[in-house]
Amino acid sequence: MENAFAERLVAWQRDHGRHDLPWQVDDPYRVWLSEIMLQQTQVATVLDYYARFLARFPSVETLAEAPVDDVLAAWSGLGYYSRARNLHKAAKRVMDVYGGAFPQARSELETLPGIGRSTAAAIAAFAFGEREAILDGNVKRVLTRAFGIAGFPGEKAVEKKLWALAERLLPETGIQAYTQGQMDLGATVCTRGRPACIVCPMVDGCVAAREGRTGELPTPRPKKTVPTRDTVMLMLTWQDKVWLERRPPSGIWGGLLSLPEFAGSGAAEDWACSLGNVDVDIAWPELEHVFTHYRLIITPLPARLREGSANLVRDGGGDWWPLAEALDAGLPAPVKRLLGRLAPRA
DNA sequence: AAGACGGGGGA
DNA sequence: TCCCCAGTCTT
Structure with missing residues (x-):
């Protein structure tokens, strides 16, 4: 791989990243479930729910066959319950349309309810080794800081720029370690409040670290027009x-x-x-x-x-x-x- | 006490 | 196509 960004990140992931998460397994169902749970919820909270959910619904088949109320019950407390409804719908679709085998391509994963571009890319990368870029909150924070990209990342133009950058940075190989590395770096080092730049593998080229702008990047959401x-x-x-x-x-x-x-x-x-x-x-x-x-x-x-x-x-x-x-x-x-x-x- | 978080759905 | 919303947790 020729880009230093990916190279450093993968090396850091190998030595300092997380390798023992229960969804770091070769099973699309488990990867998918974890990515949906992680959409609006942090790892520490997800761990408990993930284990219980998996015990109750060990496969996409058992999930598809369960009454939606059972699924919601297992989701109870996690919030954003449309995630659970979509999860159930998607499980049925995987059974009916794909015979129980998750599709491998990001574009096809994206057609399932509850799976958008970033989640589809994460599943494709983790479960199938597909070379796809993710852009979740962690990645947005890392990229806006490392490359000094100002403007609220939820804004169309900024998000477009970030997607382009994320794709440009993709390594040719080692997509799992690279994808996991971005998530881990954002979650444990390049955090919102007090980023640990001192131990960050990307600090050398980081615009925000150099210019003392980690507090300003990513640019916060514009204040809602007050009532x-x-x-x-x-x-x-x-x-x-x-x-x-x-x-x-x-x-x-x-x-x-x-x-x-x-x-x-x-x-x-x-x-x-x-x-x-x-x-x-x-x-x-x-x-x-x-x-x-x-x-x-x-x-x-x-x-x-x-x-x-x-x-x-x-x-x-x-x-x-x-x-x-x-x-x-x-x-x-x-x-x-x-x-x-x-x-x-x- | 306010903001973060990814996708869906309404305008 | 764009913008707003949701439910819980963190800062």
Whole structure:
């Protein structure tokens, strides 16, 4: 083999990789089962389930003949239960279409339910020695770091680049050791949190190690657009005072003074008007406040109490605050902004 | 308390 | 074709 990457990896796998995993056997059924279990689950967790599952369903035939509920029961606790349903479907297909013998080609394995490109390649390589590239989370981490590939690997263009690279790096021989080596290196050395670059066989050419970027690579998934919540804040004034309420000690703005909130302007108006002679203004333009986990859209609704029950009560309590005093108290930033706009006319 | 994980299925 | 989701574990 002429590429140093594969050469080093295979040598490392021989000396430091894992050789005693129960699915490192010459049996496509066991290889397949392990690859499905390992899809979203780590080795340590899989070991137990794998042994029990195999005891209950020792062959693709017994699996195919079992009721799907039994399969799900054996899977119970592993999560992602569609994996178990697909496993059962695939077992039936292997029996019906292939007479119980797994197909050998990656392309054909890929047609079975629950088997995508990477899983198909892993089965083809481990069970049949086919020269196929895998691209699971471990490989993505190793490749993005070693070659300094930025951009979220789930993104189409980045993933395409990684697949091309993975195929280019494939050795001519020793596909099992090479494939296992990538998985082992990613799982035990090139880990997400604190990669052990000091013992890594690839550290010499590694872009991330050289440039101190192991913390940035692989590029994390872009933050989900945070959900949006809407609230109406009633800016109720009486003489030169504003009605404020103390927020609960925990949660957002815990313990701060804030304006009373309502789900809609209707609810806010209803409450305000129940207090007596109240003028409700037209709502002010919406105010957006961004938290780490959601966006809050605030509709400020100004209202003035002319006369009536100034000793009003709302659950959670509240008080009339002279505007100047309120502005000095602990207030959420957007509430302070709102009260600031109120001040000139108070 | 949030992100990782591979494939399926819906848009 | 692309994007979002799922269920458990790890950090």
